[in-house]
Amino acid sequence: MPPELLPAIAAFARVAHHASFTRAAQELGVSPSALSQTVRALEQRLGVRLLDRTTRRVGVTELGQQFLDGARPGLAALAQAVEGIDEARDKPAGLLRLNVSRVAAELLLFPHMGDFADTYPDITLELVCDNRLVELVAGGFDAGIRLGESLAQDVVGVPVGGPLRMVTFASPRYLKGRKAPRTPEDLREHRCLNYRLSTGGLYRWEYAQDGRVLDIALSGPLISNDSEVLLAAARAGAGITSAFEGAVRDDFKSGRLVPLLEPWWPTFPGFYLYHPSRAQMPRKLRVFIDFLQARHAPPPVSQRAVRLASAPRSRPPSPARRVKAEQ
Numbered sequence: 302m303p304p305e306l307l308p309a310i311a312a313f314a315r316v317a318h319h320a321s322f323t324r325a326a327q328e329l330g331v332s333p334s335a336l337s338q339t340v341r342a343l344e345q346r347l348g349v350r351l352l353d354r355t356t357r358r359v360g361v362t363e364l365g366q367q368f369l370d371g372a373r374p375g376l377a378a379l380a381q382a383v384e385g386i387d388e389a390r391d392k393p394a395g396l397l398r399l400n401v402s403r404v405a406a407e408l409l410l411f412p413h414m415g416d417f418a419d420t421y422p423d424i425t426l427e428l429v430c431d432n433r434l435v436e437l438v439a440g441g442f443d444a445g446i447r448l449g450e451s452l453a454q455d456v457v458g459v460p461v462g463g464p465l466r467m468v469t470f471a472s473p474r475y476l477k478g479r480k481a482p483r484t485p486e487d488l489r490e491h492r493c494l495n496y497r498l499s500t501g502g503l504y505r506w507e508y509a510q511d512g513r514v515l516d517i518a519l520s521g522p523l524i525s526n527d528s529e530v531l532l533a534a535a536r537a538g539a540g541i542t543s544a545f546e547g548a549v550r551d552d553f554k555s556g557r558l559v560p561l562l563e564p565w566w567p568t569f570p571g572f573y574l575y576h577p578s579r580a581q582m583p584r585k586l587r588v589f590i591d592f593l594q595a596r597h598a599p600p601p602v603s604q605r606a607v608r609l610a611s612a613p614r615s616r617p618p619s620p621a622r623r624v625k626a627e628q
């Protein structure tokens with residue numbers, strides 16, 4: 302293969318991944334027009350059209366997909382060769398691409414990014430915050446962070462942070478003059494702020510007490526697919542909503558938000574950093590995992606919490622489990 306084709310093939314693969322010349326050009330540090338010329342030159346050299354281009358979208362042709370499927374193993378092998386050079390050096394270095402949910406980034410990563418950059422200045426983190434579950438290898442990611450219950454069977458998962466609780470709350474402003482709910486069913490008498498799933502449905506609020514698991518559909522004045530929007534609305538007194546406990550712990554301490562239905566809060570296995578199963582883990586990923594686990598050593602939990610987190614369910618997972626998979 303003529304050596305000048307290799308950069309063009311790699312460029313084509315990034316355009317196909319992003320379905321966009323603009324986003325691929327930003328990643329590669331070139332102009333969209335230069336990237337377009339590179340791919341056109343590759344198409345002319347191969348004598349086939351690899352991409353369908355319109356004013357609105359970029360798609361891979363049938364022959365382009367066939368070529369991409371054949372080229373990916375070679376590109377991956379080259380990436381591993383580069384990683385091998387990184388491994389041979391005295392300190393970890395290189396680009397570490399992570400696919401994480403927005404809430405995982407907020408709870409696990411944001412507070413510690415400065416310290417990580419100080420400790421490992423030669424590692425560049427690329428965080429893609431995406432509430433959809435994606436395939437790591439196809440997406441070009443080194444690792445991802447999701448809840449343990451949503452992991453695929455063919456990945457290696459490393460726990461980060463221990464069990465989590467989904468908590469329910471409202472602001473003092475909303476609760477003024479209202480009777481606070483004592484059971485999940487009482488929420489039907491309140492304004493509830495709902496989360497829109499990526500599948501299109503609404504999150505069904507989930508609760509657990511003494512082995513009983515309950516999920517209910519609720520209505521209210523606001524629906525959003527962004528948990529930060531719902532949290533801001535709750536702080537403003539718009540109604541009751543739910544979130545991971547870590548996202549509102551400071552609000553509870555300050556009194557800006559009031560915990561509700563605490564005996565019913567469900568506890569479940571927490572976040573896992575997961576990566577493709579392979580014999581040689583890049584050193585940059587190894588040190589990142591060690592860093593995260595050191596910063597998020599799980600606190601002691603009660604035996605009751607452990608039982609709730611690990612107890613088998615008596616029925617199929619509810620839509621509430623699906624919302625947590627997005628988070």
